[in-house]
Amino acid sequence: MSNSFLKKVVGETNEYERTPIPSGSLKGGKSFLGMYAGEHTAGTEFVIGPLFVAHGVSAGDLIFGLLIGNLLAVLSWGLITGPIAASKRLTLYYQLERIAGKNVVRWYNLVNSLMFCFLAGSMIAVSATAVGIPFDLEMPTLTDWLPRTPGWILTVLFMGGVITLVAIQGYSQVSKFANVMSPWMILVFFAAAIVGLAQLGVGSFESLITIAQEVIWNGVPLSGMSKFTIWHTIFFAWFCNMAMHIGMSDLTILRYAKSWTYGFYSFAGVFLGHFVAWIASGILYSVFLQANSASQEFAPGAIAYETLGIAGAICVVIAGWTTANPTIYRAGIALQAIFPKVSTWKITAIVGGITSLAACFPALVMKLLDFVALYGLLLMPMGAVIFADFYFSKKMGFQSEGALSSKSDFSIPALLSWVSTLVFCLGLNFFYGVEIFFLGLPGWFVAIAIFIVLSKIKYPLAKSLPL
Amino acid sequence: MKILMIIGSLISLILTIVPPIIFFVGNLELSQMKGYMGIGMVLWFVTAPFWINKPSKSQQL
Numbered sequence: 001m002s003n004s005f006l007k008k009v010v011g012e013t014n015e016y017e018r019t020p021i022p023s024g025s026l027k028g029g030k031s032f033l034g035m036y037a038g039e040h041t042a043g044t045e046f047v048i049g050p051l052f053v054a055h056g057v058s059a060g061d062l063i064f065g066l067l068i069g070n071l072l073a074v075l076s077w078g079l080i081t082g083p084i085a086a087s088k089r090l091t092l093y094y095q096l097e098r099i100a101g102k103n104v105v106r107w108y109n110l111v112n113s114l115m116f117c118f119l120a121g122s123m124i125a126v127s128a129t130a131v132g133i134p135f136d137l138e139m140p141t142l143t144d145w146l147p148r149t150p151g152w153i154l155t156v157l158f159m160g161g162v163i164t165l166v167a168i169q170g171y172s173q174v175s176k177f178a179n180v181m182s183p184w185m186i187l188v189f190f191a192a193a194i195v196g197l198a199q200l201g202v203g204s205f206e207s208l209i210t211i212a213q214e215v216i217w218n219g220v221p222l223s224g225m226s227k228f229t230i231w232h233t234i235f236f237a238w239f240c241n242m243a244m245h246i247g248m249s250d251l252t253i254l255r256y257a258k259s260w261t262y263g264f265y266s267f268a269g270v271f272l273g274h275f276v277a278w279i280a281s282g283i284l285y286s287v288f289l290q291a292n293s294a295s296q297e298f299a300p301g302a303i304a305y306e307t308l309g310i311a312g313a314i315c316v317v318i319a320g321w322t323t324a325n326p327t328i329y330r331a332g333i334a335l336q337a338i339f340p341k342v343s344t345w346k347i348t349a350i351v352g353g354i355t356s357l358a359a360c361f362p363a364l365v366m367k368l369l370d371f372v373a374l375y376g377l378l379l380m381p382m383g384a385v386i387f388a389d390f391y392f393s394k395k396m397g398f399q400s401e402g403a404l405s406s407k408s409d410f411s412i413p414a415l416l417s418w419v420s421t422l423v424f425c426l427g428l429n430f431f432y433g434v435e436i437f438f439l440g441l442p443g444w445f446v447a448i449a450i451f452i453v454l455s456k457i458k459y460p461l462a463k464s465l466p467l
Numbered sequence: 468m469k470i471l472m473i474i475g476s477l478i479s480l481i482l483t484i485v486p487p488i489i490f491f492v493g494n495l496e497l498s499q500m501k502g503y504m505g506i507g508m509v510l511w512f513v514t515a516p517f518w519i520n521k522p523s524k525s526q527q528l
Contacts, residue, residue: 190487
């Protein structure tokens with residue numbers, strides 16, 4: 001009974017997991033604008049914006065750092081991810097399988113899907129901080145790792161169930177949902193900034209500058225937090241979605257693009273979400289800190305409700321939802337590559353269950369910054385492998401898609417590129433104290449170099465005999 | 468019908484962004500502003516789904 005019900009709900013979906021997208025199924029730019037705007041104006045923004053305030057970044061460093069970092073992120077999507085996606089039109093996972101072999105990709109996919117589950121889980125938890133308001137739910141604090149009450153667990157599991165039902169209907173449904181919600185949601189972020197500034201006493205341009213520099217982003221970190229500079233801001237804005245652009249996760253989404261240039265449409269997401277929304281949520285948190293200087297509570301839903309009323313609380317729910325939905329979808333696609341015979345909707349339902357369980361733990365929200373940096377770094381080397389295989393195989397004289405061309409299920413160059421890069425990054429962090437946000441850039445070049453050298457040894461191009 | 472839905476959505480967006488601006492200049496109470504934003508939200512939810520993802524006639528051909 002339940003099986004037929006679910007089949008009726010999800011219908012017949014074809015997500016082209018192991019074949020290129022046919023031309024008839026390509027999507028226009030509007031789908032991608034809505035998807036990016038919705039995905040990056042999201043629940044994470046309600047956490048990251050306050051983080052900059054807590055880390056004592058100055059106003060000037062924040063503005064210029066975000067402008068530069070977001071521009072670099074858009075260029076990464078547009079120049080690195082988009083062209084490969086439009087050329088191959090394969091999911092990240094199937095593309096990787098052809099390069100690295102099934103056995104390597106199986107481990108990568110497992111790590112990947114778990115990371116996505118945890119990220120989606122944190123967004124469900126953020127949504128729950130708003131859903132719990134009418135039930136007077138006890139909210140988590142900055143130091144919480146475990147759920148405080150059974151009510152929190154029930155709220156999170158309910159949210160997770162609803163979000164999973166939408167996610168298992170595939171990309172079209174996710175895209176439609178994001179399209180409908182994003183225009184209103186973006187305006188709510190603008191509204192949050194305007195109302196927050198009014199509550200902080202801004203009445204003129206001069207007072208805006210003064211309050212921004214001396215009250216909101218005053219350059220003094222909160223107790224126990226490290227100091228952020230413009231370099232932290234640039235690299236965080238650039239690499240907070242490292243897994244998506246240089247890590248190539250968005251191959252799975254951009255393979256539907258009619259044009260390779262649609263990667264640049266990510267500007268809608270980053271300059272609204274990672275600029276306007278981070279600034280707006282930082283202002284909201286500053287208002288909260290002014291009124292509750294000793295409070296350890298960290299509940300984006302409750303903070304938005306105090307300033308904007310029911311519209312603010314619902315915005316937090318929707319923002320979490322529009323991030324969790326595509327993330328659960330991506331996690332489903334990752335597991336699909338491990339279990340190709342199991343249908344997408346069943347896999348996504350399982351992923352939704354794991355995500356909902358993970359969401360019960362508030363630590364996912366409180367440690368979001370560290371987690372985002374870690375998951376980007378873990379996945380990035382395989383993106384570099386795809387990039388090197390696509391652009392350098394002919395030029396540097398090795399076979400493209402080594403595992404496929406050698407009919408192997410295991411590619412040493414891909415595996416060693418992944419593991420060695422992570423060891424290199426760990427070494428930089430451990431021995432030289434390089435912070436996790438700065439490891440992605442050197443790591444990307446190291447991964448490419450290792451892959452090229454090992455591929456030339458393992459998969460050299462056969463020299464053609466002279467006629 | 469579709470044009471009515473679009474007009475309703477535009478009104479909802481106006482109700483979402485204009486009251487905060489009026490609050491900012493000091494001509495609206497916070498509680499009133501929250502009320503208008505709430506109405507705007509409901510209006511968005513009941514109008515936007517009927518036109519945002521619907522293909523135009525030219526796309527249907």
